[in-house]
Amino acid sequence: MVPRKYLLSEDDMPRCWYNLAADLPTGMQPPLTPDGKPIGPEMLAPVFPMNLIEQEVSQERWIEIPQEIQEILARWRPTPLRRAVYLEQHLKTHARIYYKDESVSPPGSHKPNTAVPQAWYNKQFGIKRITTETGAGQWGCALAFACNLLGLECKVFMVRISFDQKPMRKLMMKVWGANCIASPSNETHAGRDILARMPDTPGSLGIAISEAVEAAVSDTSGQTRYSLGSVLNHVLLHQTVIGQEAQKQLKQAGEKLPDVVIGCAGGGSNFAGIAFPFVLDKINGANIRLVPVEPAACPTMTKAPFVYDFGDTAGMTPLLPMFSLGHDFVPAPIHAGGLRYHGIAPLVSQGIVEGLLEPQAIDQLTCYKSALTWASTEGTICAPETSHAIASVIDEAVKAREEGKEKVILFCYSGHGLMDLSGYDRYLSGELPELRLSDEEIQKYQKSLENLPKPERRKSGRW
């Protein structure tokens, strides 16, 4: 029988996180204030604990994972590498399709890989309370779970549309002891301001981030900090355990290197997690394609310009060098809530500018169709976010069949969809529209960026 799963023991867990910033051929550009001054670590101190800020700006290639964090991660890590043999048979492809199953974590996605270290470093620093935002609810659940294990308070601002569409997620947060409220809320200036202007807004990650940051920095006791589930360097860093494990497991399966590595991308963290260790191989000369996949309704990497933009709607965060649809952009209410973000991680952005990464956008109908093909072959029900990766994988596998080529495809199965069945319901009853963002819409939101500083497009020309 062809093996379906490749397992590692606790002893095989990665001991370090991999920091791509150390290996990019041109340096990363710093975060800026709105008038163009570089942001120093001390300016971030009201928002994040200093130990995480040090990771955020680190140029070290390998950063050791503290033993206590490894012990918590060992509850579900190493995750299985599985081979999608049933999908391969169904597609009659010559491709061998492998996936890292990040849905086996207690909250059901890759997000606790960073929630646990973030909660741990906050606790080390003497913080008692963490605020955050959540889109689909996956991140809120992951942080609630981590804070609960480490004895910290957790407050979650959940994007209104998901709050209404995904009641089970907020109940999970409650079980893990967190306080979850709908955003925009009446609890912050940022929330009240948006509600006054747009009372019926479905909310957005940008708005929820503004609220969570404000809630953290306005606590005068100094014992509250904010936590972000994607986008930032230290978050992407924590996810690199995924790709490092996959490297070992592919060897176990007798493979050399994958031909293509695929992950869906909202803020870019699960994609970075699986892909960055292979980006190092590519920088060292390997021939690998690395494909982050986004929704056509929120085409940040494929259609937006590379700019300096705020991470949130109210402009409370530093300006980050990234591809961005504009901080005012409110994406259509698609069910892949975790992919409704106006920007994409600066490290992923720089990888795109360099030509190391080849982003792709796919519309939600193709994604749900792929999710159903997956459910009826492999059997599991994937998160709507994950279906974007699967749609791209199916495309690659079909191409391999048509070209008569053998190909090794690796992707990140970022989470299960058992709390997201309402999206499947709408797809199955034919209610979901195909959604693509038009060029006019994109132009409209770029106005908010006119007076902000512009990043350089730094490119070594190697790819």
Ligand SMILES: *Cc1c(COP(=O)(O)O)cnc(C)c1O
């Ligand atoms: C949050 C989420 C994503 C998108 O976030 P990234 O930071 O881009 O990884 C993808 N898949 C699932 C299941 C998620 O919960």
